């Protein structure tokens with residue numbers, strides 16, 4: 001999340017940084033800013049896309065040859081001019097850009113407030129720049145030393161690049177967790193979150209490692225560790241073309257986002273799941289726990305993929321919390337004069353946080369007295385603001401129109417909610433609670449294991465790229481995965497696809513089955529396994545083609561199906577988090593094989609802001 005670019009050298013810095021930020025907009029695009037060294041540090045920052053920065057003063061931008069820039073995907077504080085980076089310290093001596101999250105920012109801020117520091121923004125970044133300044137003042141130390149001390153106390157992930165008044169020919173950068181690449185030029189250096197802003201100037205790069213500090217002038221790069229020992233920089237040759245790295249080396253944003261999932265799920269769990277103390281922290285739920293534990297019922301409203309996440313949540317919440325759940329299409333709910341009021345909790349699920357139907361559904365329920373909880377990816381979005389409380393999914397910007405990593409992050413947040421509320425209501429025992437936490441912690445690794453099988457899924461795709469129709473079947477927790485698989489396939493490949501609960505097949509859809517119809521079963525090991533096996537036999541008896549998502553070690557279905565896609569075994573509550581991955585990969589490859597623009601399928605938009 002967030003992109004950073006910096007330049008120090010001999011050419012005007014502004015155009016280099018501006019162009020670089022545009023390349024990094026996929027990392028976030030709710031606000032942006034640049035600071036340049038002239039006679040003093042000048043900063044220009046705006047809410048909105050990077051292009052807004054083109055309106056900056058001509059004189060400032062034409063002369064400066066040193067600067068830092070940032071394009072933001074909000075985490076702390078909504079998108080606004082004030083929350084945009086760069087941020088300066090109270091004295092104005094330090095200015096920095098930051099990519100990452102400072103998890104202990106609240107306690108650091110409290111310390112600084114007591115010392116008289118004031119803040120113009122709601123960001124963790126403004127806390128960090130003042131924290132560094134405070135150390136510098138108290139210890140009468142250099143910026144470099146103050147950064148070393150500060151970063152030892154900071155919890156979280158960061159890349160920062162800092163400018164200091166009085167040192168116009170030097171930038172200092174540091175990283176832990178978030179990426180930083182330095183481009184090595186002749187009398188000039190480039191810094192960025194990935195190589196895309198650098199590649200047109202130089203192919204010589206240094207990847208900065210965690211806990212390293214880089215002191216950079218136009219002619220020199222000094223790398224040090226936090227113990228102040230100098231490290232010899234390892235200069236690598238970029239073996240990539242510009243077009244590739246804009247998508248992080250992937251052919252499409254959709255594929256990149258599918259592969260992002262081990263990381264995005266880790267981000268979603270970060271600061272919430274603590275396996276050392278066996279705790280699950282979800283502030284938005286905790287602060288309103290009595291509302292949840294006393295809820296007469298929970299209504300979930302959403303659209304599309306987010307609605308499918310809602311269906312999984314229905315299974316999770318009813319099983320773990322014993323609260324009745326209704327899952328509604330937001331577009332239907334808003335128009336049908338629903339019976340809703342006090343004592344009801346309405347959970348709105350949305351990646352963009354701007355979906356028009358979901359917004360209106362919330363407004364209606366809120367007016368009627370329901371408590372609104374938002375499960376949203378885009379920080380500061382309308383749905384997040386309209387909710388009484390909520391939990392962000394922290395999946396990072398999703399640019400491919402087909403939702404992939406947002407879906408799995410939604411499932412993760414919803415699972416955490418169900419586990420937490422169930423424990424409070426004592427409908428989840430302590431041993432179940434501990435088991436679920438342990439399972440959750442393993443999910444990113446299990447998703448990674450599925451991604452590693454992508455080549456074999458590509459082979460499966462080759463057999464079905466010319467299909468005209470597809471049927472997706474699943475039961476229990478995997479029934480919504482069947483719906484999601486069908487949606488993904490139809491939007492990416494334009495193949496007609498339908499999802500059904502497997503047992504419903506006999507009530508109509510089985511009439512479609514012949515030797516030309518691929519039927520994809522989500523058939524992982526769970527309580528319905530035997531029943532699914534019977535359903536597969538029924539399809540085979542009618543000469544249908546069977547593709548199955550199966551659990552590792554399942555030889556029975558492997559022997560029956562035409563093709564299988566294998567996933568690690570997972571508790572059935574969390575099974576959708578891994579069983580959906582092969583369907584995402586399959587849809588992607590089928591779309592690509594059909595020569596389609598998988599990132600921007602026809603007629604669709606990423607954010608549906610009209611009803």
Ligand code: F6R
Pocket residue numbers: 303304305306307349350351352353354355358401402403404487488491606607608
């Ligand atoms: C499908 C897809 C859509 C969205 C739907 C809701 O891949 O992306 O079905 O899930 O438009 O959007 P959000 O979650 O932004 O409210």
